[in-house]
Amino acid sequence: MLIVRILCAVALTGCSAAPGAPDQHQGAGSTASAAAPQITISVPDGATAVPLDTALRVTATKGTLLSVHVAPSGAADGRSRVAVSGTLNAARQTWTAGRTFSPTTLYTVQVTAASPAGQRTTTHTRFTTLTPSRANRALLGPLDGQVVGVGMPVTLRFDHPVTDRVAVEKRLTVTTTPNVEGSWGWIRDPHTGQERIDWRPATYWPTGTKVTVTAALSGVDTGGERYLPRDISTTFTIGTARITRVDLSMHQLTLTENGRILRTIPVSGGGPNTPTHNGTMVAMDKAADIRMNSETVGLGDAYDMNVKWAVHLTTSGTYLHAAPWNASRIGKTNASHGCIGLTTDDARWLYDRTQPGDIFITTGSTGPAVDIGNGLGDWNLPYPKWKQRSAMPAS
Template structure:
């Protein structure tokens, strides 16, 4: 930028204001030469967008603004559509050219504000508007966010189910960048690609208590690939309640329930016996059912064998899709607090199970320690997301890591068996 011409212009304005006398404005509404309104820079720039009524820009082509040779330079460009989405761009070092570096949305209305400076340093501005055309491809990628709107525990992950598979890393980055999660209070979080059609979002640590979390997609009209464009998706808002954590020590045979870090109740329990050990790790409450008929045949135990069962079960809080619950087990009260005799569930007295059922909500944390069972799966059998450390979780993002996905075993189809 040449500062000498600008200095001469400022001095000239000051002298003119002095010559005209006090109270007379010669350069700008305040008499300050730096407050001069930018002139219309239409003659200083060229624009590759459409001109003329009814004409629309091809969203596949980059947007470009250039300064007419020798007449001045571009100092800044902002391009924004009617929904508030900005278009990323790059300005050359000499201010001669600006071009978009991110795709335009299809069927969108854009406003482009170009700031310039002429050879004398005087500021100019031009506002340009245009519309983009509809994409030629009919395939649209929609996103279904989960869970349903409502209040949840601080362990509830956000899910995004895609209407089409997205395998390519570059295309995944386009999709992920458009999936926006905002919380009040704000927290650090990230998406993880579970597979080609599903993403999970969680904070580095649990959500804050009494937070509001909003999720929406900016994909509508965005080009993802030659044959796939983003479609409209319904936004989601959830809130969180108190921080409820139930920690079961399988070796000590008791569960301690914490509210905002303070223990509020210790319950004697029984967990999985040898051969049916309860999974270790963090789980999240998936659902609550007052009554469940639990049958051993749903988990591969043949009817009529020594381990078979077919029982009515009450006050059942589900923590895995494969049938692990915290529930009333009046038949094992004599072992609760002293021995593990269940087929994998956490059993307690009817009164304690009713209290637990009434106290927790979906998204609350249920953790098992000191069991001889396997570790809770990260995905596919509920929400084991919190068993993935943050460093590894970050590698599951297309923006901050690789394209790591869960294994085939952890992405098994959700089943609805029940265990005791």
């Protein structure tokens, strides 16, 4: 089918009349001459509270459609809005909108059609979409322009649970240069309860990959008439291939960059009653100085202190950080409350080299495997099983 480009400008371009064939203007409520094409717009002029999933259709009789422009003229809440794209049928007599409308928005529809003899009709309508009584919000990561490690998934987090996952997922697009195979998968964090959908590659990202994510979500009902308010997008780049392996049976950590070992460092992991998670974790963020309070992770009043050079690995509270109070145990035994402790100098060295998205693989602990929703634990599923978490699995 022929795709019509929908422009944000209201003015038509390329729609001047053929020589000797004056335009016929068919405004709302008017009729054109019998020889001129007739235009019908499915949403009436002046309509209000138009549902966001309305299937807008434009049809031409006694002629064909030359242009259809559907653009937001303003939004009561001040948010920027996007134009509505659509497709023409093969006969160029019917145009159908290809996406949902934005909420609380005034739209202008401007259409030009021509008869076989070249006579033209131009018409326009205006309508306003509804203001939903309930809303959802989505947060997309990584940040636009960010450079991240080879393990960083695309993340789209929701304030409220999504019951219509297909409606959301079909509006998401990931484009990579070079081309990288990957899949969306739905996850719920067992500690925060937050629902999200991630896109991860089949294997770790190649260094230098440029990734663009588009989420055309404005007006999408996530279920129960809880609507998303806007489109969002991000473009980020994959940086150095940095993988840290932590062997807690040997009480040591080994950092590699682009396959080359940089250093092996002594560590101390979680003790027998609070063991560190096994499995693959991804650096979520880091802080040069952070307060850690045991009450926030369900350990009562065991500790309350400021910690230096902390790399955040799970939402349940796993960090890799300086632990000078544990100096006599580092490299010899596991005695922490679940974090991975280093000397202050080693922690600073590792902190300086860590970026969000770097991989940390922990083995040798007596603790359980990290849940895929606990932090960015996507890599703890084999890729074939990961793909099954998509709401639209490939056939």
